[in-house]
Amino acid sequence: MDALHAKYPFFEGARDAVAGASASLPELVADDAPAVERARERVERALLEGTVEPETGEFGGSAADVDARAELLSYPIARILVSLLDSEPAIEKYAAAEASTALDRLRADLERDDGLRSTPTPTVDLDDVLAEFDLSTAVRAEPVRGSRDPSHYRIAVGPYLRLSSPSWGDSWRLVNRALADGAVRVSREELLEALGAAIEARVREGLPFELDADEGIAAELESRVAELKRLLSERTYAGPIDVVAPDLFPPCMENLIGKAERGVELSGPESFALMAFLVGIGMSPDEVVAFCADTSLDAEGIRYQTEYLADDRGTQYPPPTCETLSNYGICHNEEDHMRVAADPLSYYETRVKAADDGDIVDWREEHGRAATGSESDDGEPAVEGEEPVEEETAER
């Protein structure tokens, strides 16, 4: 079993590895193999926390990591489980979480690859991933001097349009891009974001499976599906509090905002927890962008994450629980909050209810600009530091 397939289970090679596994998926499910529990965890964490990393820690693919076979086989079973949840938003959130986790792993691989070529853990490089998505000829690196890795790439306009979205912000619009010889200039990080979209589309492909809930593997998975549905309904927030009173935010969120205001970059779990909280209290993506304007959080990242969280077609998923935030070192159970509520939203709701209405000042009333969602539209290049070195431009 190639641990790389377990790390990137949506690769074509991983599909072949699953097909060649000694036991079929129905057999694994019937035997309640470790892959089944890991699949349940995969879906639960995808929907509630935006990641599919095991609760026990990141899967790096080394021999010391969790059972690579269970990790690999959990992916197709997770796809069956999420299909059985019978919820389009759940499928979208699941695919987004798989893509987000894969991108984190890819970034780590590239860093490791940059720093130390001989690494004991199986890693991919950028060329492997481009080849996986048939992008080898569509993407070319800009030549660099002195530094081994290019900072910018040119991506053919067709794949660029297919893998990006105008909803990612003005900087992604073709009109704001350097375009030459049918190729668009992107930074290395932007190329990774586009690859994230390719991964998400690959995961999303074919979902949901058409399964008769009363038969075969679906029937065998009934209790796992029921468990997930129960958990989701318990954890589902009934509706936004819809009051933005920063003075009443719980300490964990105050700490994260303070950290970002000092210019410190938030980790993935930290920014996910903060965004989920702000969306959970009823803020729109525009409002969150305005609220975080003077912080280390960048507008495009905020918009991408909040739009993913603020799904008006389906269930609103709350931020991680106090216990999970404690595991990530985000919460220190200040003032013993865990006695009061199980998650920051519930804690905030308790504080809002306890406050006198007259004492609550809604941040949105003081910042009408944010509430209307109006943004700067001054026509400046959206990517800082990049001149539009344009030979040709086009409207998207």
Ligand code: SF4
């Ligand atoms: S106990 Fe919960 S609400 Fe309080 S600081 Fe910790 S994570 Fe936040």
